Amino acid sequence: MSNDGLSREEVLAKVREHLSNELEVPADGIDETTRFRDDLDADSLDLYELVMELEGTHVVRVTDDQAVNIETVGQAVDFVAQRLGAGA
Amino acid sequence: MTTVALDGRGAERGPEAIVAGARAAAAEGIRLRVFGDPAALTAVEEIDGAELVPAAEEITNADEPVAAVRSTPEASVVLAANDVAEGRSQAMASAGSTGATMTAALFALRRLHGVRRPALAVQLLVPGRPGPPTLLLDVGANSDARTNDLVQFAYLGAAFSQAVLGVAQPRVALLSVGEEANKGSADVVEAHARLAGAQGLDFRGNLEGGALFAGAADVIVTDGFTGNVVLKTIEGTAKTVAEAVRAAARSGARAAAGGLLLRPSLGGLRRQLDPDTTGGAILLGLRGVAVVGHGSSGPEGIANAVRLAARAVQERAVERTSKLLEGSGMTRGELRRESLRAGMRDRKGP
Numbered sequence: 021m022s023n024d025g026l027s028r029e030e031v032l033a034k035v036r037e038h039l040s041n042e043l044e045v046p047a048d049g050i051d052e053t054t055r056f057r058d059d060l061d062a063d064s065l066d067l068y069e070l071v072m073e074l075e076g077t078h079v080v081r082v083t084d085d086q087a088v089n090i091e092t093v094g095q096a097v098d099f100v101a102q103r104l105g106a107g108a
Numbered sequence: 109m110t111t112v113a114l115d116g117r118g119a120e121r122g123p124e125a126i127v128a129g130a131r132a133a134a135a136e137g138i139r140l141r142v143f144g145d146p147a148a149l150t151a152v153e154e155i156d157g158a159e160l161v162p163a164a165e166e167i168t169n170a171d172e173p174v175a176a177v178r179s180t181p182e183a184s185v186v187l188a189a190n191d192v193a194e195g196r197s198q199a200m201a202s203a204g205s206t207g208a209t210m211t212a213a214l215f216a217l218r219r220l221h222g223v224r225r226p227a228l229a230v231q232l233l234v235p236g237r238p239g240p241p242t243l244l245l246d247v248g249a250n251s252d253a254r255t256n257d258l259v260q261f262a263y264l265g266a267a268f269s270q271a272v273l274g275v276a277q278p279r280v281a282l283l284s285v286g287e288e289a290n291k292g293s294a295d296v297v298e299a300h301a302r303l304a305g306a307q308g309l310d311f312r313g314n315l316e317g318g319a320l321f322a323g324a325a326d327v328i329v330t331d332g333f334t335g336n337v338v339l340k341t342i343e344g345t346a347k348t349v350a351e352a353v354r355a356a357a358r359s360g361a362r363a364a365a366g367g368l369l370l371r372p373s374l375g376g377l378r379r380q381l382d383p384d385t386t387g388g389a390i391l392l393g394l395r396g397v398a399v400v401g402h403g404s405s406g407p408e409g410i411a412n413a414v415r416l417a418a419r420a421v422q423e424r425a426v427e428r429t430s431k432l433l434e435g436s437g438m439t440r441g442e443l444r445r446e447s448l449r450a451g452m453r454d455r456k457g458p
Contacts, residue, residue: 041221042221043440043441044222044439044440044441044442044444045441061444065214065219068215069218069219072215072218078189078190078193078194078215078216079178079181079215080177080178080215081178083178084174
């Protein structure tokens with residue numbers, strides 16, 4: 021299912037839903053300042069899967085350099101929203 | 109009917125081995141979609157139940173797997189993995205680059221819910237011992253494994269042993285440097301403590317390397333670095349011993365006569381030690397089935413890799429693994445919470 025054209029808020033909601041389900045953490049414990057590694061015990065593979073899920077693809081389009089710079093949920097939302105062409 | 113996506117590139121013994129293996133598997137009613145070079149695999153089109161799918165590119169052992177899988181969407185192994193993800197096939201098998209196969213499968217099929225790290229498992233046939241093979245995992249998917257990864261590997265292996273190898277209640281052991289609970293690395297000692305009280309698992313404690321073939325366990329768990337060293341040591345030792353036996357049998361007339369008498373028995377032993385017999389390794393902990401065939405697979409090895417993939421589908425190995433993990437409270441979230449409760453923060457960083 022295409023997620024193109026989602027607003028940033030909608031992207032955030034989908035990111036929270038995905039992370040809550042996959043990492044088995046309560047969605048209300050995830051906000052934009054939540055850190056992938058330190059707070060969620062997530063790693064680059066989790067980030068790849070998050071982006072693939074939201075982009076609806078089997079192809080990893082996140083480079084290692086990009087992954088290193090995504091440390092928080094908010095940064096992940098920015099990254100995905102930009103690629104999906106989200107409105108403000 | 110099960111359809112297996114077979115990577116038609118990368119096998120060391122070439123397209124002939126792929127075609128012959130595909131023909132043998134298809135003759136048993138397994139449908140195949142073979143991804144590769146149409147010019148080299150035209151014979152696939154003559155196989156009833158097999159379909160040739162052109163794949164323009166190949167990822168080799170020389171390529172860095174993650175970068176290659178990312179940048180080569182038309183590679184045969186990537187297309188095969190995507191075929192499973194998109195539901196045209198139910199499982200994949202490849203005798204090409206192990207790293208590329210694991211990476212393509214990991215990205216396309218994704219991890220099973222609640223699994224942090226998939227593990228690569230091989231079947232060890234125990235010479236002279238009938239019955240199901242012993243499963244050894246991880247043999248290379250993760251060179252570094254945390255305590256909770258080892259715990260999950262135990263469940264992944266047990267579920268596969270039960271579902272696919274037919275062991276009713278698999279006995280699970282941790283590979284270590286001593287049988288006592290306090291022997292081994294800190295992660296092994298902690299994993300032992302977690303598994304000793306775990307639900308849904310018949311945990312038998314630690315096992316030393318010398319007891320790998322003793323038949324004391326159906327599933328042997330270790331980290332991918334150790335497992336890979338163990339596997340390569342077994343393969344190298346078996347080859348060296350086989351060469352020594354051959355040389356001894358040719359050392360004189362009496363030895364040659366003895367060798368002739370032993371030939372039928374030694375043939376059976378060679379078959380048991382041949383990686384082609386089991387069809388290769390299987391990547392456990394994904395939402396689909398991926399078999400990593402031995403690079404040097406011949407036709408029988410290719411056919412057995414396809415058979416293993418099909419059997420895992422037919423026996424619902426993925427669903428049964430998920431049920432065991434969820435039912436035993438051994439998903440990554442549960443394990444993380446348990447570690448925090450026990451004040452035993454998982455030792456290594458992500």
